[in-house]
Amino acid sequence: MRVAVIGAGVVGSLIARELCKYDVEVLLIEKNLDVGWGVTKANSAILHAGYDDPVGSVRARFCSVGNAMYTELSRELDFEIKRTGSYVLAFNDEETAVLHKLLVQGEKNGVPNLSIHDRETILSREPRINPEVKMGLWAPTAGITEPWMVAIAAVENALENGLKLFLNEEVVDFEKQGNRIVGVITNKQVHRVDVVINAAGLFADEVAKLAGAEYVPLHPRKGQYILLDKKLGNSVRSVIFPTPTEKSKGILVLPTIDGGLLLGPTAEDLPSDRKNDLTTTNEGIQSVKDFVLKLVPEIDFSLVVKTFAGLRPESPQKDFFIGKSEIVPNFVNAMAMRSPGLTAAPAIAKYIAEEVLQQQMRINLTTKKGFKPERKGIRKYAELSLEEWQRAVKENPSAGRMICFCNEVTEAEIVEAIRRGARTLDGVKFRTRAMFGRCQGDFCMSKILKILERELKTDASQIVLKSPNSWVVDGKVRE
Amino acid sequence: MKTDVLVIGAGAAGMAAAIAAAKRNLKVVIAERDEITGGILNQCIHNGFGLHYFREELTGPEYAERFREQLSRYAGAIDVLNDCHVLRLNRDRTALLVSPKNVFELEAKVVVYAAGARERPFGSLMIPGDRPSGIFTAGVAQRLMNIDNRKVGRKALIVGSGDIGMIMARRLTLEGIEVVGVVERLPYPGGLLRNVIQCLKDFNIPLYLSSTVVEVKGSERLEEVVVASVDEQFRPIPGTEKSFKVDTLVLSVGLIPQVEMLNGLVTLDKRTRGIACSNTGQSSNEWIFAAGNCTAVFDLVDYVTKEGERAGEYASRYVNGERFSLGVPIVPGENVMLTFPNYYNDVDDLTLYLRCKKPMEKALLKVGGFEKTFEDLIPSEMIVVKIPKQKLSNLDRIEVKLEEV
Numbered sequence: 001m002r003v004a005v006i007g008a009g010v011v012g013s014l015i016a017r018e019l020c021k022y023d024v025e026v027l028l029i030e031k032n033l034d035v036g037w038g039v040t041k042a043n044s045a046i047l048h049a050g051y052d053d054p055v056g057s058v059r060a061r062f063c064s065v066g067n068a069m070y071t072e073l074s075r076e077l078d079f080e081i082k083r084t085g086s087y088v089l090a091f092n093d094e095e096t097a098v099l100h101k102l103l104v105q106g107e108k109n110g111v112p113n114l115s116i117h118d119r120e121t122i123l124s125r126e127p128r129i130n131p132e133v134k135m136g137l138w139a140p141t142a143g144i145t146e147p148w149m150v151a152i153a154a155v156e157n158a159l160e161n162g163l164k165l166f167l168n169e170e171v172v173d174f175e176k177q178g179n180r181i182v183g184v185i186t187n188k189q190v191h192r193v194d195v196v197i198n199a200a201g202l203f204a205d206e207v208a209k210l211a212g213a214e215y216v217p218l219h220p221r222k223g224q225y226i227l228l229d230k231k232l233g234n235s236v237r238s239v240i241f242p243t244p245t246e247k248s249k250g251i252l253v254l255p256t257i258d259g260g261l262l263l264g265p266t267a268e269d270l271p272s273d274r275k276n277d278l279t280t281t282n283e284g285i286q287s288v289k290d291f292v293l294k295l296v297p298e299i300d301f302s303l304v305v306k307t308f309a310g311l312r313p314e315s316p317q318k319d320f321f322i323g324k325s326e327i328v329p330n331f332v333n334a335m336a337m338r339s340p341g342l343t344a345a346p347a348i349a350k351y352i353a354e355e356v357l358q359q360q361m362r363i364n365l366t367t368k369k370g371f372k373p374e375r376k377g378i379r380k381y382a383e384l385s386l387e388e389w390q391r392a393v394k395e396n397p398s399a400g401r402m403i404c405f406c407n408e409v410t411e412a413e414i415v416e417a418i419r420r421g422a423r424t425l426d427g428v429k430f431r432t433r434a435m436f437g438r439c440q441g442d443f444c445m446s447k448i449l450k451i452l453e454r455e456l457k458t459d460a461s462q463i464v465l466k467s468p469n470s471w472v473v474d475g476k477v478r479e
Numbered sequence: 480m481k482t483d484v485l486v487i488g489a490g491a492a493g494m495a496a497a498i499a500a501a502k503r504n505l506k507v508v509i510a511e512r513d514e515i516t517g518g519i520l521n522q523c524i525h526n527g528f529g530l531h532y533f534r535e536e537l538t539g540p541e542y543a544e545r546f547r548e549q550l551s552r553y554a555g556a557i558d559v560l561n562d563c564h565v566l567r568l569n570r571d572r573t574a575l576l577v578s579p580k581n582v583f584e585l586e587a588k589v590v591v592y593a594a595g596a597r598e599r600p601f602g603s604l605m606i607p608g609d610r611p612s613g614i615f616t617a618g619v620a621q622r623l624m625n626i627d628n629r630k631v632g633r634k635a636l637i638v639g640s641g642d643i644g645m646i647m648a649r650r651l652t653l654e655g656i657e658v659v660g661v662v663e664r665l666p667y668p669g670g671l672l673r674n675v676i677q678c679l680k681d682f683n684i685p686l687y688l689s690s691t692v693v694e695v696k697g698s699e700r701l702e703e704v705v706v707a708s709v710d711e712q713f714r715p716i717p718g719t720e721k722s723f724k725v726d727t728l729v730l731s732v733g734l735i736p737q738v739e740m741l742n743g744l745v746t747l748d749k750r751t752r753g754i755a756c757s758n759t760g761q762s763s764n765e766w767i768f769a770a771g772n773c774t775a776v777f778d779l780v781d782y783v784t785k786e787g788e789r790a791g792e793y794a795s796r797y798v799n800g801e802r803f804s805l806g807v808p809i810v811p812g813e814n815v816m817l818t819f820p821n822y823y824n825d826v827d828d829l830t831l832y833l834r835c836k837k838p839m840e841k842a843l844l845k846v847g848g849f850e851k852t853f854e855d856l857i858p859s860e861m862i863v864v865k866i867p868k869q870k871l872s873n874l875d876r877i878e879v880k881l882e883e884v
Contacts (some may be wrong), residue, residue: 308601
């Protein structure tokens with residue numbers, strides 16, 4: 001039994017890991033150079049509580065369940081989550097009415113402990129919020145994480161449990177016998193398979209089309225963000241939403257896991273042929289700035305570290321499209337993962353393994369003996385006690401060589417990231433947070449380039465930032 | 480471990496401070512997070528250093544080497560720790576030091592903080608467009624070329640006509656990288672006139688004044704940079720866009736004093752964004768002295784050395800029991816953008832550094848009872864003036880003014 005999962009975003013990675021719990025051969029095929037680099041890499045990184053999604057929607061079905069699963073998942077896979085709680089703020093009576101609707105909807109969706117707070121309570125918890133606030137919907141189960149770390153951790157754990165990972169490999173076609181898929185054809189090889197699971201993010205509609213299966217058309221919805229320095233990390237403690245509109249949850253203010261402040265996203269619908277458009281625009285960034293000041297009036301934009309854009313897949317149904325194909329009997333879709341795709345992902349992974357594959361497709365999956373559910377993250381030396389760190393440095397001096405000063409990342413952590421699969425500057429960055437801080441790599445990028453060169457036994461000119469043609473340095477100045 | 484003086488950072492300011500303290504027979508630990516002492520000087524292989532301090536022209540590494548030699552002459556008194564990062568400085572005057580040799584706490588009687596400045600990164604500029612590779616700050620490009628022996632690209636545009644930007648324009652050209660121009664937001668060059676001539680004019684590199692980058696294109700490696708003219712409020716003027724097909728963008732858009740380690744321990748100055756200091760180098764926290772680009776960004780390393788020596792001297796006197804008050808505040812007045820130091824204590828004459836707000840043909844500097852005329856002032860060239868203490872007596876506040884004449 002061989003199952004190919006297409007797309008190593010957070011959904012595909014968690015599905016692949018879930019399948020590794022059974023006696024099947026799992027292949028994970030990703031066109032990027034690393035895992036979690038599509039939709040997963042740039043979004044608001046929120047574990048949504050689950051009150052936003054219409055009752056009865058697929059989103060609602062998986063959101064609050066997925067949210068709850070993150071507690072155990074983050075423990076097993078050793079990635080960080082913070083249950084910061086979230087506020088939806090209302091500034092007038094109309095908006096207050098919406099909060100009440102959201103509360104009811106949330107309760108129907110099974111979201112625990114929702115409550116509506118008055119102005120005083122909100123300001124006592126979040127003193128930086130615009131004092132004109134009237135009411136706020138408080139959702140204590142909401143939280144934040146680092147989405148790419150979820151994917152990285154899931155894949156690392158899956159690899160420990162037998163996963164075969166194919167990076168930098170793009171699915172170009174399928175080989176079929178009758179309606180069934182027998183081979184996944186990539187730009188590099190053909191993989192013989194019994195089942196295909198389509199978690200190809202923004203491109204999942206195209207993959208489904210290639211397979212001749214059902215799909216919903218996807219178009220990218222762009223979200224532009226502003227990231228601010230860690231200095232501002234304490235200015236808000238929870239995720240701050242405006243009252244949502246039909247189109248989106250709005251532009252938010254939220255802390256990041258490592259103590260920064262994230263502002264955004266915009267919601268700009270792009271045509272389906274712009275699935276690679278990650279450009280930021282003046283208008284987009286300006287609208288983020290203007291909007292967030294209504295929520296938190298005093299934001300010091302001189303502390304901006306970077307701006308970026310992410311794309312989330314949107315479909316006409318505005319809902320996830322998950323399930324087995326009626327046309328292609330061994331093809332399963334997990335597509336249209338708009339918000340709250342990150343939150344729902346663990347629940348979707350479990351659903352696909354247990355209900356779609358086993359019950360609906362009657363595939364007999366037997367539990368793998370010796371499945372190791374736990375993965376350890378890269379040790380962060382700066383978080384150790386003095387004694388522990390001293391011991392670590394005696395064993396391995398590079399644990400005492402600080403490379404990234406902003407985020408306190410040692411050489412040992414960077415070497416470990418490379419050992420675990422980082423092949424690019426961004427690969428190191430997303431695994432260790434080096435180059436992620438206020439100086440954005442001004443001090444450490446050249447050092448990390450050299451460490452990559454040394455560890456990969458290659459030449460710096462061969463090392464890329466993120467994609468095959470994103471070279472960093474050219475030849476030598478002097479031979 | 481214990482020491483009299485902990486110097487954080489072994490660049491120009493830190494080395495000078497350590498030597499000054501050792502000369503006064505104190506025990507000094509100097510912690511440098513890089514592999515060798517010298518700081519950014521090591522990557523500045525161009526000349527022009529030391530004209531004021533040594534009365535001769537040196538390269539950055541040569542300048543650093545002179546102080547490195549002196550450090551070694553005081554080997555008994557000064558303990559140089561390379562590859563050693565000060566992770567934390569605590570209120571109880573202990574510091575946590577991290578190096579491949581050990582992680583340990585050091586107790587100091589006084590600290591001289593000389594951590595320098597960092598560059599404004601590309602991300603902070605909020606320039607719209609793609610996020611490709613090939614965008615470097617000038618310092619990173621300099622380090623890659625001059626220390627790591629790597630070319631940063633093939634065809635480049637430079638943003639910012641500060642000294643580093645112009646020097647890198649020349650450096651890239653000399654190594655066969657085509658530099659298509661230097662873009663400057665201000666209507667005048669951001670760096671020293673001598674660099675405009677020696678780095679741009681002599682190499683026929685065009686300087687685009689009153690211009691800014693409005694977009695970067697290229698989803699993998701940089702492919703194109705769009706530049707537009709700006710109005711007086713630095714807003715891009717639509718229709719003036721010009722496109723440069725380059726694979727490399729080098730940014731020299733300003734330095735920010737590195738102060739993060741001292742968060743909550745000392746007061747910062749709003750204008751310099753650095754550690755607010757008295758003319759003794761003392762910060763608002765009596766046992767923390769500071770010098771160099773972490774206090775204010777200086778034009779010349781010679782000034783930084785001088786300030787390092789001064790901080791080292793007063794820090795030593797503090798260890799030996801002398802106590803100083805911060806003194807009276809020095810505040811920028813008419814036409815003055817920033818001043819350093821931020822306080823004046825009349826233990827000595829005042830060496831005052833200031834930057835004007837706008838270019839002026841002729842201006843009269845007024846500080847207390849002191850007056851002096853200057854000509855051809857531009858904000859990018861720091862004014863340095865020594866003011867005798869007699870001219871500053873009996874003031875509870877020193878305002879620094881430049882009256883246009």
